[in-house]
Amino acid sequence: MTMTVASKPFYKDQKCWDKLKVGFLIGACVGIASGAIFGGYRGLRFGYRGQELIYHTTKEMSSGAITFGTFMAIGTGIRC
Numbered sequence: 001m002t003m004t005v006a007s008k009p010f011y012k013d014q015k016c017w018d019k020l021k022v023g024f025l026i027g028a029c030v031g032i033a034s035g036a037i038f039g040g041y042r043g044l045r046f047g048y049r050g051q052e053l054i055y056h057t058t059k060e061m062s063s064g065a066i067t068f069g070t071f072m073a074i075g076t077g078i079r080c
Contacts, residue, residue, distance in 0.1 A: 016080035020073050027072025028065040035061030 014022075039060025043053045 016077070019076050019080055023076030024069040024073040028069035030072075031064035031066070031068030032061045034068070035064030039064075 036057060039057040040053070042060070043056040046056075048056050
């Protein structure tokens with residue numbers, strides 16, 4: 001039984017702009033996840049409940065998504 005190996009990685013055919021978009025999306029996903037974890041924990045620690053907790057957590061998630069996404073896009077752009 002033999003396995004075939006791909007001749008080149010799939011990302012070799014992508015343009016630099018596509019790589020930047022994917023880098024931003026991956027960073028945004030990481031930022032959303034970390035914002036949900038740390039923002040939720042911090043909100044509960046400060047005593048927020050209900051609407052306040054949701055508002056605080058979503059604010060942390062959006063700022064984390066923008067920050068991580070930007071840095072991942074910059075890092076991907078450097079590698080283009």
